[in-house]
Amino acid sequence: MIIAIDGPAGSGKSTVARQVADRLGFQYLDTGAMYRAVAYRALEEGVSLDDEPALARIAGSEPIAFGESGPGTVSIAGRDVTHEIRTAQTDRAVSPVSAWPAVRRALTDQQRGYGRSHDIVMEGRDIGTVVFPDADLKVFLTARPEVRAHRRGLQNARRGVGETDEALLLASILERDDRDASRSAAPLAKAEDAVEVDTSDMTLDEVIACIVDLATGERP
Numbered sequence: 705m706i707i708a709i710d711g712p713a714g715s716g717k718s719t720v721a722r723q724v725a726d727r728l729g730f731q732y733l734d735t736g737a738m739y740r741a742v743a744y745r746a747l748e749e750g751v752s753l754d755d756e757p758a759l760a761r762i763a764g765s766e767p768i769a770f771g772e773s774g775p776g777t778v779s780i781a782g783r784d785v786t787h788e789i790r791t792a793q794t795d796r797a798v799s800p801v802s803a804w805p806a807v808r809r810a811l812t813d814q815q816r817g818y819g820r821s822h823d824i825v826m827e828g829r830d831i832g833t834v835v836f837p838d839a840d841l842k843v844f845l846t847a848r849p850e851v852r853a854h855r856r857g858l859q860n861a862r863r864g865v866g867e868t869d870e871a872l873l874l875a876s877i878l879e880r881d882d883r884d885a886s887r888s889a890a891p892l893a894k895a896e897d898a899v900e901v902d903t904s905d906m907t908l909d910e911v912i913a914c915i916v917d918l919a920t921g922e923r924p
């Protein structure tokens with residue numbers, strides 16, 4: 705079974721998707737972390753964010769792994785980059801990197817590979833529209849921009865990495881959403897058959913219960 709959870713930055717996708725996966729005994733895959741890992745490696749190597757072939761080479765040749773250095777960790781080419789991919793610098797680079805079709809092709813291939821072999825909850829921007837258009841359940845999570853900036857600030861403070869000023873976060877989130885939704889390759893979009901859940905005024909437990917009920921058929 706494949707559950708696709710898409711939505712803009714700070715809508716609660718990561719927290720919700722991880723806990724829904726735990727509840728159902730499914731694997732969990734954070735596809736945003738994959739785009740972030742490629743963006744981080746590009747910055748590290750001094751690769752221009754305009755250089756599509758070089759960026760695609762990183763995406764296609766440097767394997768990304770989850771949980772290799774402990775629960776919740778992200779590695780690329782055998783190196784733990786869990787913290788590095790959450791910095792404000794990576795935040796700025798990831799949208800331009802993820803807009804390149806060749807980068808998306810390389811990462812989409814890997815994502816489809818995971819989905820073929822596991823029951824999985826996969827979260828991102830294009831899971832229900834492009835990666836798994838036949839997903840068993842598609843959820844599009846949204847929340848008001850101020851709520852999203854507030855949540856991302858709390859998350860960054862908890863992780864001890866990334867921006868925590870909510871006004872700066874709001875500006876950066878809005879800019880990223882705009883780029884992600886307006887790019888031509890696999891833009892951020894709600895699939896026609898996705899269930900939209902506005903989480904602004906819901907608790908985390910309510911959102912998780914809602915999605916688990918949808919997955920188990922207890923909610924129409």
Ligand code: DC
Binds near residue numbers: 798880
């Ligand atoms: O979910 P996130 O904020 O960690 O995602 C980081 C960026 O990666 C986001 O700005 C857009 C991009 N992304 C994407 O283009 N497609 C996905 N499936 C997941 C993320």
